[in-house]
Structures are given as structure tokens and as C-alpha cells.
Amino acid sequence: MSPARRLLRPTEEQWRALPRRVSGVRTTVLAWLAGALATGGAFVADRGWEDAPIPWARSVEALSVLSGTVILLAVLFALAGWALGRRAVFALPALMTACLAVHAPLGAAAVPVWAVGAAIGWVMAILEVKGPLGQLTAVRALSGSLPGSDNVEVGPRALTAERSALNAGRRRLLPLAATALALWTWFVLDWARVRNTIPAAAEDSYAAWPAPLALIATWLLTQQAFSLGWRHRAHRLAGGAAWEVPARGGPVWVGPDRDLFAGHITRTEAESAGCNCIIEGTRRNLIGRSEADEHSVPADDYCPVHGIDALNALSHESLKSLAGSAWVWDVDSPMPRTGPASPAIGMVLVGFAGHAFTGIPARRTHDTAEAASRYMETASEALKDEEAEDWDDSDILSPRPRRRPGQDRPLPRRHSRHGDSLPPRTRLVPALIRCARIGGTPAIRAPSLGPGKRA
Known part of the structure; x- marks a missing residue:
């Protein structure tokens, strides 16, 4: 093949x-x-x-x-x-x-x-x-x-x-x-x-x-x-x-892949020089809570490589090139949906041929598509008269409010156990705000107040 x-x-x-x-x-x-x-x-x-x-x-x-x-x-x-x-x-x-x-x-x-x-x-x-x-x-x-x-x-x-x-x-x-x-x-x-x-x-x-x-x-x-x-x-x-199919309807169930949820980096990215996401995630007991942790770890807000300060220090062009990276977006926000204006990321069905072979769900980033595991099973078949679950529903994807593409409304702020306000030192980068409006209403990452951290 x-x-x-x-x-x-x-x-x-x-x-x-x-x-x-x-x-x-x-x-x-x-x-x-x-x-x-x-x-x-x-x-x-x-x-x-x-x-x-x-x-x-x-x-x-x-x-x-x-x-x-x-x-x-x-x-x-x-x-x-x-x-x-x-x-x-x-x-x-x-x-x-x-x-x-x-x-x-x-x-x-x-x-x-x-x-x-x-x-x-x-x-x-x-x-x-x-x-x-x-x-x-x-x-x-x-x-x-x-x-x-x-x-x-x-x-x-x-x-x-x-x-x-x-x-x-x-x-x-x-x-x-x-x-x-x-x-x-x-x-x-x-x-x-x-x-x-x-x-x-x-x-x-x-x-x-x-x-x-x-x-x-x-x-x-x-x-x-x-x-x-x-x-x-x-x-x-x-x-x-x-x-690259829509999330709703169709002959198979196409749900969100865990890797499409934001606020995470791959294990390979976490092993890069200067990254302390694994250390901080282990210290704060954030790693090991889900199956997704086998392939990714939460991006630490204060990491020198993947933290908020590192994000805000990037240039306009660098931010635009990172729009398809999961760690750029808030952990309580879904990744932006693929659309004509944002062809960088999305979910694909590899080898879809109808009922006989419903396809392997894989995450597409730019011009590559990879499954979360080599043991990934085929997508589940959706039968006649069955209504597919709405994966765009906010109760499934995120506790954050959602908006339709093209609808002008404020971006959802990061939810924190300490409150819904953003720390004063966090600024929303205009380049990423424009990327967010492509579809799916993701939110820009903002630091949460963890143990021993100060805003």
C-alpha cells in the first residue's frame, strides 16, 4: 500500500x-x-x-x-x-x-x-x-x-x-x-x-x-x-x-481524536532541549490520567519552550505557522476545525471504501496523516435511521461555549478552578485570534495557577 x-x-x-x-x-x-x-x-x-x-x-x-x-x-x-x-x-x-x-x-x-x-x-x-x-x-x-x-x-x-x-x-x-x-x-x-x-x-x-x-x-x-x-x-x-469528512452524518461515526484536543505536545516534542513539560506534568500529577498520555503530555504554562511566555515571544509569521500545533491552544478548547481557509489540520479516514472498509481514523497535520496507534481500529459504521452524534456539541468537546464559523463573538476564556479571569500578564496574539476564527472557536492558552506558581 x-x-x-x-x-x-x-x-x-x-x-x-x-x-x-x-x-x-x-x-x-x-x-x-x-x-x-x-x-x-x-x-x-x-x-x-x-x-x-x-x-x-x-x-x-x-x-x-x-x-x-x-x-x-x-x-x-x-x-x-x-x-x-x-x-x-x-x-x-x-x-x-x-x-x-x-x-x-x-x-x-x-x-x-x-x-x-x-x-x-x-x-x-x-x-x-x-x-x-x-x-x-x-x-x-x-x-x-x-x-x-x-x-x-x-x-x-x-x-x-x-x-x-x-x-x-x-x-x-x-x-x-x-x-x-x-x-x-x-x-x-x-x-x-x-x-x-x-x-x-x-x-x-x-x-x-x-x-x-x-x-x-x-x-x-x-x-x-x-x-x-x-x-x-x-x-x-x-x-x-x-x-477528510465532516463530523456529522455519513455512513460511519467520525468522532474527535484525542490528539486533536489542545494543550498537549507529543512525547518527542517533550524531549526537546529546555522543555520541562514532563517534569512539571509528573510533579502536578497531570500525566497518566488518560490513554492519550501514551503519546502526548500536557504543555506546561511555564515551560521555557512551550509556555505562555514562549508563545507570546514568537513573531507573527511563527505564530501563523504553529496554528496547527496542539500546544498553542487552550487545553479546554478543541482544535480549530478544518475548512477552506485552514487546511493545516483535521481528521481523515485512511482507505475509506464504505461498509466493507470504514477507514482508519488518523490525524492530518499539513501534508501528513498519522494514526494514534498502529493498533487503531476502523471507524464504526453508522446504520440507516441512526442519527450521528454531534461532535461539535460543547458538552462533548469542551465545557467552553462554541460558535459557528464566521460568527463574530468573543473567544472563550480558559476555565480555571481559581476563576474565569485571565492573568493580567497574558496577552492574546492577533495572529492566533485570526486563526481561531477559521472554525471551531479554540481559545488561546493562558497560564493556570498551579502549585508554587505566581501570575
């Missing part, structure tokens, strides 16, 4: 217009109920309570063994098919078709019931496939219509996370294949043995117990291989870009 990706910026309307899948709970329940009703109807149609035991010679015939196997699987699906989740939609038509194919040559009375169950199953499976295909087509169309003049370099952590997410489930293929092969071998050897064996008087019929287990393992192997192949195919068709 190439680290260089096209940077795509869909509008909020374009992002919301992408189709979503329906809820998996509804689909699972409908598939399970259809299978349960078909199995129950077949039992009633065949008057199963009147069936006599099958003689031994007939029970070892291929058709009888296959019939008993699919019936047992149908009963298991009726009892616990809901446990398969969305995969029940694809298990239903396969199972109903197998029951129809086995019982049709026997002239069973339940053939029409199995036929109706198979028809319902195939319709549900087609509708389930239609959703992801339509979404992938829409993503490809939107990707082709958006200007991609800007490129972004994806960092090694994001690339590793993307590769791991793409290959998720690959390690299960070998154990599933080995299990299926072992069960089929057991069944064939056992079946060959009993066909040449004279049964005891008490044995009325043969039960091929390894056969249902072998079929289940084979189906799981097929489903896992298809899911893996579909994910790679979708990513190959539409996953060659980094999407």
Missing part, C-alpha cells in the same frame, strides 16, 4: 447523501423467523410426529444421510439462528435450498414449504448484498467527482493499522480449513465403516453426527473467505484515498 494518498474533502451534504445499511438486528431477526417458520411448517406438512424409525440399510444411503443432516441443521437454525447475526441472512437461503433439493426427489409433502423458505431467503440475501454494492458505487462516484489536487503522506502507524484491518480474519482461515477437513475425513471414514458393518439388534438407524459439524465448519470457512475477499476488493476499488 502506497503511503501517498489523494486527499478528498466532501461537503456535509455530499457526506450525508452516501447510503447506509439497515440495522443488522432487524435483518437477523427476520431471517431467523423465516427459517424457524419454514422448519416448523415443514414438520407439520410432513407430519413428523408420525415418522417411524428408518431401517438400517436405508439409513446408510447417501440421500438419507444428507436428508438427516440438513434437517438437523434446519432445527439448529430455528433454535439458535439469531446467534449468527447478519450472517443468518446468507445461511437461510443456503439451508432452505439444501432442504428443498434433498426432499424434492423423495416427494415429501413439505417441498412447497421449503420452496417458499428458499425464495424468501434468496430475496433477503439479494437485498442484503444490494446495500453494500450500492454504497460502494456511491463512494466511487463521489471519489471521482471530488477534486483531488492535494496529497497526503500516510504515516507508518496508520499504514500498519490499515493493513491489519484489511487482513482481519485471515488467521482464522487455516484453523477453519483444518477443522473442516478433519470433520469431513471423520465422516467419510465412519460412513464407509458402517456401510460394511452388520448392526446390532438394538441399532435401528445410522446417525451421521460428523456431517452437520463438517457442513457448519465449511460454511464458516466459506463465509470468512468471502468476507476477506470482498473487503480487499472494495478497498482496491475505492480505498486509495484519505477522506
Whole structure:
């Protein structure tokens, strides 16, 4: 996978217009109920309570063994098919078709019931496939219509996370294949043995117990291989870009990354000469309170390198170049939102290709995008009729008041346990005020009164 990706910026309307899948709970329940009703109807149609035991010679015939196997699987699906989740939609038509194919040559009375169950199953499976295909087509169309003049370099952590997410489930293929092969071998050897064996008087019929287990393992192997192949195919068709998407709406949940919260510096920055942020953060017990501390530390207000005095001593051009740095902004304020006037920072989805691959959330700074960890998981899918959480809400991002881009109102002042007033020696730099008005209403850092500190 190439680290260089096209940077795509869909509008909020374009992002919301992408189709979503329906809820998996509804689909699972409908598939399970259809299978349960078909199995129950077949039992009633065949008057199963009147069936006599099958003689031994007939029970070892291929058709009888296959019939008993699919019936047992149908009963298991009726009892616990809901446990398969969305995969029940694809298990239903396969199972109903197998029951129809086995019982049709026997002239069973339940053939029409199995036929109706198979028809319902195939319709549900087609509708389930239609959703992801339509979404992938829409993503490809939107990707082709958006200007991609800007490129972004994806960092090694994001690339590793993307590769791991793409290959998720690959390690299960070998154990599933080995299990299926072992069960089929057991069944064939056992079946060959009993066909040449004279049964005891008490044995009325043969039960091929390894056969249902072998079929289940084979189906799981097929489903896992298809899911893996579909994910790679979708990513190959539409996953060659980094999407800088709006926080609201869309087919996936896109929330704020911890690294996008202000008032922090990276561990690498904290190890620079003259920086005492780690020492002061440890002394004031500010490090180790969250998972974000693994990659960043709070910027100390009195640090010679990242403190308020160092910030105020910077030139106008230096301040503008640091607008995308987290330590410049107040810890109780979010980072400025990306917009046409501020393309320096933002959240991106690396490799987004719709439902098949929802993308790796990464933080973009200028022309690079990096994930917080190489174990970062893909973004969560947003289903149809679900309203995405408003990540711009002040209760989620910050206790500070928020404003919309372009709205002229005072910047929020830093919240302090000692009061809301800014220390007299702090001045707000005009260059950063203008940067703040680009979007997201971040606040300029102001020193808090810590232990042993004087304003």
C-alpha cells in the first residue's frame, strides 16, 4: 500500500447523501423467523410426529444421510439462528435450498414449504448484498467527482493499522480449513465403516453426527473467505484515498481524536532541549490520567519552550505557522476545525471504501496523516435511521461555549478552578485570534495557577 494518498474533502451534504445499511438486528431477526417458520411448517406438512424409525440399510444411503443432516441443521437454525447475526441472512437461503433439493426427489409433502423458505431467503440475501454494492458505487462516484489536487503522506502507524484491518480474519482461515477437513475425513471414514458393518439388534438407524459439524465448519470457512475477499476488493476499488469528512452524518461515526484536543505536545516534542513539560506534568500529577498520555503530555504554562511566555515571544509569521500545533491552544478548547481557509489540520479516514472498509481514523497535520496507534481500529459504521452524534456539541468537546464559523463573538476564556479571569500578564496574539476564527472557536492558552506558581 502506497503511503501517498489523494486527499478528498466532501461537503456535509455530499457526506450525508452516501447510503447506509439497515440495522443488522432487524435483518437477523427476520431471517431467523423465516427459517424457524419454514422448519416448523415443514414438520407439520410432513407430519413428523408420525415418522417411524428408518431401517438400517436405508439409513446408510447417501440421500438419507444428507436428508438427516440438513434437517438437523434446519432445527439448529430455528433454535439458535439469531446467534449468527447478519450472517443468518446468507445461511437461510443456503439451508432452505439444501432442504428443498434433498426432499424434492423423495416427494415429501413439505417441498412447497421449503420452496417458499428458499425464495424468501434468496430475496433477503439479494437485498442484503444490494446495500453494500450500492454504497460502494456511491463512494466511487463521489471519489471521482471530488477534486483531488492535494496529497497526503500516510504515516507508518496508520499504514500498519490499515493493513491489519484489511487482513482481519485471515488467521482464522487455516484453523477453519483444518477443522473442516478433519470433520469431513471423520465422516467419510465412519460412513464407509458402517456401510460394511452388520448392526446390532438394538441399532435401528445410522446417525451421521460428523456431517452437520463438517457442513457448519465449511460454511464458516466459506463465509470468512468471502468476507476477506470482498473487503480487499472494495478497498482496491475505492480505498486509495484519505477522506477528510465532516463530523456529522455519513455512513460511519467520525468522532474527535484525542490528539486533536489542545494543550498537549507529543512525547518527542517533550524531549526537546529546555522543555520541562514532563517534569512539571509528573510533579502536578497531570500525566497518566488518560490513554492519550501514551503519546502526548500536557504543555506546561511555564515551560521555557512551550509556555505562555514562549508563545507570546514568537513573531507573527511563527505564530501563523504553529496554528496547527496542539500546544498553542487552550487545553479546554478543541482544535480549530478544518475548512477552506485552514487546511493545516483535521481528521481523515485512511482507505475509506464504505461498509466493507470504514477507514482508519488518523490525524492530518499539513501534508501528513498519522494514526494514534498502529493498533487503531476502523471507524464504526453508522446504520440507516441512526442519527450521528454531534461532535461539535460543547458538552462533548469542551465545557467552553462554541460558535459557528464566521460568527463574530468573543473567544472563550480558559476555565480555571481559581476563576474565569485571565492573568493580567497574558496577552492574546492577533495572529492566533485570526486563526481561531477559521472554525471551531479554540481559545488561546493562558497560564493556570498551579502549585508554587505566581501570575
